[in-house]
Amino acid sequence: MRIALNARILQAPRTGIGQYVAALAMALGETPGLQLELFLGWTWSARLPEAALPGYSRWADAAKRVPGAYRIRRWLEQSAFDKGLTPRGVELYHEPTLWPLEFEGPMVMTLHDLTHVHYPQTQPRDRLAEIERRVGKGVERSRCVLTDSQHVAEEIRRHFALPADRVTVAPLGCAPRFHPRSAEAIAAPLQPLELVPGQYLICVGTLEPRKNLTLALKAYALLPERVRAHLPLVIVGMPGWRDETLNETLRKAVASGQVRLLGYQSDESLARLLAGARALLFPSLYEGFGLPVLEAMASGVPVVLTRTSSLPEVAGEAGVYVNAEDPQEMSIAIQRLVDDESFWQRCRALGLERAGAFSWQRCARITSDVYRKVLEG
Template identity: 65%
Template structure:
């Protein structure tokens, strides 16, 4: 079974969808009947790129200023895609992000979330217009639609009228690098950041309003000054839409040194930062899955999170749920999980048990079964 898989998203630094693609491809290659051909936007290969395209951020910034840039790029990619298919035909095309390119054969697409509906401002105007124009027809053409969670599958049915039998839930997994680590294994990496294992809190996510980082900042700043000095708060993530709305909160929080903005971190660094954290704070308002939550649980780190969207599907009984606007409640939970070692250990055990239910191998098996079903018509 020859599968064309669009890997163009890997031109950008790897965040959620990029990680999904990398891990899924690795797991699918263990399926003996699958032969994967990866499309990179301009070329084809069987290999994943080792790093993002140099200068990708500058190109993206320029594209936002050029009228019609997204449409032009789309047409060029379609031309290269179609030429590749003509030279080496495939049985099925899998689009892992939002809207597929044109393809005459069976298509499977993955819809990770409907952020464009709930938070349209997170997309550049032209890209949003392309999404709105293409996603409905794409869903109609696709034989099957994969989702990361039942929550997103239900949203797709409600918003786009897609029959439930055309939706396949394939929960994500966690990479082997996310696992508990002894303090001595973490010390070299953490010391480079001036950190000690188990003596800091962590937020992971793009700096944009739907991640609700202002709530985490406000709850954290309620801690006594001494506790903040002992347990600094690290924020790891790429700049996002309207980061300036966080500027005031961040400026005040950064002033005394207890909050640190680390920006985007490579995969191996993030894995060690997660494993060394006392807690992950994840007050997001909307997630199609919430991969950092699963990765933290797999690393033996308790998670405080909001009971919104797909997050309860991921964290299950291991999550410590607090409403996304309950600043005092978040503050109290942070203090309790810092000071009560027994409570922390209970959550750690629950988290490891919950994480064991998810794997990329399972995601790949469900995905491969969807390919077979799509080919059967």
């Protein structure tokens, strides 16, 4: 099988979908009888790029202000894509984002979530219209739609009126870098950030409304001063869609000196930060999967999270669940993980066991089975 995987997203710093593309490509590379051809936007490659393009974020921000820049880039990408198909003998095209390219042969699409349906207000109007048009067209063309969770699979079937056999769930995996680490192993790397292993809380995710970060900030503020004085809250993630309520709450929290914004972190830095945390706070309102939850559990770190969308599929009985609108309940859950060592150890053990059920090899196996089914059918 010769499969074209659109990996253009790897030009940008890797967040959720970028991590998915990179990890899936690596796992698919170990599949017998499968030749993966990666389309990187302008060029083709059989190997993953080691890092994002230098200065990509600045270039992308500048391009948004140029009239017609999107259409020009799209035309250039489609041209480069078309030129590379024939010499590579591509049999099937896999699109892992919301922006499928044109392809005359069989196509598979991964639809990670329906955020644009549930939270349309987080997108500029013209971008939302383009997303709706391209996603709908991509789903219609796809022989099979892959997704990360049963929750989203059911949403996709209802929203697009698809039969059950057109949607396949391929749960995500966890990179080997996410594993328990001793305090001695991470003390030195954390020192420049003025963090001590086991003595901070962490939130991970793009700063946007659906991540519900305000809940975590309010819950943290309700903790006793003695706790906050020795247990800072660090927030890791790139800026997302504008939300004035979050911005104001975040500004006040950071001004207190007890909440720290670390911004985007490299893969290894994030793995160390997660492994050193007392707990991950994940108050999201909607997730297609919730990869940081899995990564925290694999690192031996308990997770306080909401029982929304796909999250219970990931955390199972290992999660400490709270109401998505109740800061007091989240604060009490955090306090228990801080004060009750036996409860913390129990959550840690359950999380490690739960994380063992997920792997990128399993995700790749399900994905490659879909490829075969599509090509044979």
